[in-house]
Amino acid sequence: MGVSGCGKTRVGVEIAARLGLAFVEGDTLHPRGNVEKMSAGIPLSDDDRWPWLDLLGAALRHADEEGHGLVASCSALKKSYRDRLRHGSGGRLLFVFLDGSHALLQARIAERRSHFFPPALLDSQLATLEYPGDEPLVVTVDIAAPVDRIADAALQGLGAFGVRPCQDQGKRHVEMTQAVKVAVVGAGIMGSAIATRLIETGQVVTVFDLDKAKVAALTAKGAAAAASVAEATRVSSFVILSLNHADIVRSVVFGDGGVAASASPEKLLIDMSSIDPADTAQMASRLSAETGMKWLDCPLSGGVPGALAGRLTIMAGGEAADFEHARTVMRHLCANYTLMGPSGAGQTTKLINQLFCAVLFQAVAEAVKLAEAGGVDPKAIPAALKGGRADSSIMQEFMGKFAARDFSPTGRIDNMLKDLDSLQAFALKTKTPLPMTGQVVELHRLLCAAGLGPRDSAEMMRLLDGKIS
Structure with missing residues (x-):
C-alpha cells in the first residue's frame, strides 16, 4: 500500500x-x-x-x-x-x-x-x-x-x-492475476448468477439487460451498467451471453447496437445460452467472417448453485485456441470444463445433458411419491443410496427439495421444454428414436400449459399430487 x-x-x-x-x-x-x-x-x-x-x-x-x-x-x-x-x-x-x-x-x-x-x-x-x-x-x-x-x-x-x-x-x-473485463448480456436467473460470481472473484463486470431492475441488482454488487450491448462489448475483452433462444442471440449479436457493432479479433464471445447446434455454428461462422471475433459455445450444467460456487460443468464447442483463451474467465465459474469439438459441439452435448436431467427429474419425482406411499421418508433416500448404482447428483440435490415441495427457483420448466424441443428436432433430423424422452417432453408441455412454465422443476410434484389436471 x-x-x-x-x-x-x-x-x-x-x-x-x-x-x-x-x-x-x-x-x-x-x-x-x-x-x-x-x-x-x-x-x-x-x-x-x-x-x-x-x-x-x-x-x-x-x-x-x-x-x-x-x-x-x-x-x-x-x-x-x-x-x-x-x-x-x-x-x-x-x-x-x-x-x-x-x-x-x-x-x-x-x-x-x-x-x-x-x-x-x-x-x-x-x-x-x-x-x-x-x-x-x-x-x-x-x-x-x-x-x-x-x-x-x-x-x-x-x-x-x-x-x-x-x-x-x-x-x-x-x-x-489481472482482473478480467467481462460483459454479461442477459441478467435472468443464470445470467445474474454468472455475473455475481465474476464480481465476487474480482473481475470487472459490465452488464446489459432490458430489465433495469435486474441490472440495478447487479450494479449494487459492483457491476457497471451499459447503455447497449455494443457499449458492453466495447469496454470488455470477453462477452458472455445468457439468453433464452437462438433468435434472441442472433438479434443481440447482429442487430442494431449489438455485439458485432463493437466486435474485433482480440475479443471473444462466450455463449452460455442453450440453443440449437446448427444455429450456433452458423452464427459463429458469420461473426468471424464479418468481424474477426471468435465464438465459443459454452452451455452449462449446475444451475444457479453451481454458478455461485464456481462449480459449473461447461461443455464447449469451438477452436482449441479460443477454448484455452476462455479459461481466463471459466476458471472462476466452473469445476469441469471440456472442449467437445468444433462450433456447435457444446450445444449438442448440452442436449444430451438435458435428456439426462429431464428424465432424472421425473424419476426423482416418481421416487418421492413411491417412498411416501410405502411409508419411507423420501428425504432419507439420497443418503441410503449414496454410492450405489442409482446414485446421481440430481437425486442428491433435488430429492429433498421435491419431497418438501420446495418450489424456490433453480431453473425454469419452460427453459427445459425449449431444450427438449430442440433435442426432439435434432433427433427427428437424425432419425434417432427417443421413446422415454418423448414421454417426459409431453409432461413438461402439460406443466407449461397449466401456466407453470416460469416455475421450478419441483412443480412436477403438483402433477403427481393430482393438483394439476
Whole structure:
C-alpha cells in the first residue's frame, strides 16, 4: 500500500514471487469512471473508491476461501479504506506500507509513460494519506532502496506475523492475476448468477439487460451498467451471453447496437445460452467472417448453485485456441470444463445433458411419491443410496427439495421444454428414436400449459399430487 509512485506493483510482484503466491494489480479493478476521472486529473471521492475496494476485498476473500494466499497492490490511503478491505477480505489481512519522500515519489511518477495517473494528483494523495501508525498487522518499509532490498525488508517485517518465503525454488514464480473485463448480456436467473460470481472473484463486470431492475441488482454488487450491448462489448475483452433462444442471440449479436457493432479479433464471445447446434455454428461462422471475433459455445450444467460456487460443468464447442483463451474467465465459474469439438459441439452435448436431467427429474419425482406411499421418508433416500448404482447428483440435490415441495427457483420448466424441443428436432433430423424422452417432453408441455412454465422443476410434484389436471 502507499501513494502512487511508491512501487506497489514491482514490490508486490517480488514479494508474491518469493512467497509462491499470485499477485493482483489493484488498479486494474478500478471502474471505468474512476480511470476517466484520474486521467483527467480529478481526485477520486470516497464514493468512487468504495466499489473498487469492495471488488479487491472480494478477490482477497475468494483467494482465502480457495485455500491459498494472494498479494495485491492498493493505495489504501485512509484507515477507513484499509478497514473496508479488512472487512471485505474476511480473513487476516497484512499490509506493507511503502513510505518515501515527496521528491522521490514525484521523480518515479514522472518516469512512467503508460499509467493513467498524472503526476499532478500526487499532492492530493499525500494530503489524503493517513499513516497506518499503530494499526495492527502493518509493516512500514522505506522505498529509498532497490526493489529486492525493499522486498527483503518487507518479508523481514512480515516474518513477525508468521509469513515465510517459499522454499521450493520451482514454485518461486508469480502468477500475474489481472482482473478480467467481462460483459454479461442477459441478467435472468443464470445470467445474474454468472455475473455475481465474476464480481465476487474480482473481475470487472459490465452488464446489459432490458430489465433495469435486474441490472440495478447487479450494479449494487459492483457491476457497471451499459447503455447497449455494443457499449458492453466495447469496454470488455470477453462477452458472455445468457439468453433464452437462438433468435434472441442472433438479434443481440447482429442487430442494431449489438455485439458485432463493437466486435474485433482480440475479443471473444462466450455463449452460455442453450440453443440449437446448427444455429450456433452458423452464427459463429458469420461473426468471424464479418468481424474477426471468435465464438465459443459454452452451455452449462449446475444451475444457479453451481454458478455461485464456481462449480459449473461447461461443455464447449469451438477452436482449441479460443477454448484455452476462455479459461481466463471459466476458471472462476466452473469445476469441469471440456472442449467437445468444433462450433456447435457444446450445444449438442448440452442436449444430451438435458435428456439426462429431464428424465432424472421425473424419476426423482416418481421416487418421492413411491417412498411416501410405502411409508419411507423420501428425504432419507439420497443418503441410503449414496454410492450405489442409482446414485446421481440430481437425486442428491433435488430429492429433498421435491419431497418438501420446495418450489424456490433453480431453473425454469419452460427453459427445459425449449431444450427438449430442440433435442426432439435434432433427433427427428437424425432419425434417432427417443421413446422415454418423448414421454417426459409431453409432461413438461402439460406443466407449461397449466401456466407453470416460469416455475421450478419441483412443480412436477403438483402433477403427481393430482393438483394439476
